[in-house]
Amino acid sequence: MLTTYSVEAGQLVVREGAQATETLGRAVWIDLLTPTQEEERQVQAALRLEIPTREEMQEIESSSRLYREEDALFLTAPFLYGVEGGELGSTAITFVLGNSALVTVRYATPKAFAVFSARCQRTPVQLLTTPDGVMLHLFEQVVDRLADILERIAAEMDRASQAAFRTAKAKVKATTKDADLKDALITLGQVGEVTTRASETLLGLSRILTFLTAEKATAVRRENQPLIKTLVRDVRSLVEHANFLNSKANFLLDAVLGIINVEQNAIIKTFTVASVALMPPTLIASIYGMNFQVMPELTWKFGYPMALVVMIVSAVLPILYFKRKGWL
Structure with a gap:
């Protein structure tokens, strides 16, 4: 699906579906969700740049994920999605930053994108002024979302650890104790998976921000450059917190397995x-x-x-x- 965002007369204008070349040229943000070949051709013709294929987006070497072609930057990283629905995963998303527009190519919808789109409805002038500003504000939304996820995961981990140790001390039936310890193991396993995928997203963002820092003189407008420093600090702090949660999850997992071993x-x-x-x-x-x-x-x-x-x-x-x- 092709969706464009632009600000006209101080108002947000969102268009979906096939559009004329002139309309695409006026857009500040072009969002391609599972694009068809026709939609890719329309964007390529309007902006005169090459949209990477899904196979190219899956490549893991840094030179294939972060590079410059003439005046456009191509930035690809894995993003966490589906945490609320229980079917979480990571999807590669490419940001093509040009002089006049930002193009995002994705095949899933992380919640941060939906939240950012809703924010654009309320404050379009602040968020959709420049393509580099759109991208940095979108990264900011992703970081905020990851922080919320890590906070929730930390709370779930605390509840699981308290339940496991409380069950180990309680004098209850073996079947009840087994069920409680099994629930704790499942919770810790889910926590480990979420923190691992969140760390993967943070690592991808860190690489993008490092690349942007080297290219900011030509790719990022001066008024938006302070956002890069703020994002770098936030990502660094979240990486440390995610590593702490990973270590804590491993410790609790070993503790629960030890309790099960003692019971056996x-x-x-x-x-x-x-x-x-x-x-x-x-x-x-x-x-x-x-x-x-x-x-x-x-x-x-x-x-x-x-x-x-x-x-x-x-x-x-x-x-x-x-x-x-x-x-x-």
């Missing part, structure tokens, strides 16, 4: 004690179950009760010994 060891110990305690009675029962003709106890009046008492005593003695050693 307790169960195995119970079975081991039961099997050892039953070995002497089993031996006695096996002896008196042999089919020999000369076994005096078989004809003795108190032979059967005596065998039962000996089996019970032989089972109780190992249990008392284990308790004395502190193994039970």
Whole structure:
């Protein structure tokens, strides 16, 4: 889908679908969401630049993601999306920064794009004055969104850790404890995935900002250059926070797995004690179950009760010994 944003007479004008070359030339921001070949040709003809294909956007080498062609900068990075819906992922988005317009090429919609579009409805003059200003304000929205996600993830991680340790201390049924620990593991796994993808997005933004810093003399207008410094500081702080959350998630994951291991060891110990305690009675029962003709106890009046008492005593003695050693 082709969407253009422009400011005419102080008002935001949003157009969707196929448009004339003159209309595309007046747009400050051209957003291509899963574009068709015809839409790509229209934009290329209007701006006289080459739109990268989806395959080219997936390339991971830096020279293919950050480069200049004549007066246009091509900036590609992975962006986190789908956190709210539970089907999160990362999608490559390309920003083509020209002298007259910003072109974004994407195949998914991170929430930051939808929020920024809504902001443009309210304050179009401040956000859509220049293409480099649009891009930097869009990056600012992405950073704000990532900060919100990391804050929410930190809160979920705290709840999961408290629930896991509370469950480990509580004297509840094994099935309840297993279910609680399983929920904690799932939550920590989701936290790890989100923080990893958020770190990937922050790394891509950091590379873009580093490239922009080197090219800002010609690519970024003077009034917008302070935004780069602010974004660099914000991204750096979020990278540190994301690394901290990753470390904390790994620690909690190890702790929960340790708790599960202790619970499993307790169960195995119970079975081991039961099997050892039953070995002497089993031996006695096996002896008196042999089919020999000369076994005096078989004809003795108190032979059967005596065998039962000996089996019970032989089972109780190992249990008392284990308790004395502190193994039970």
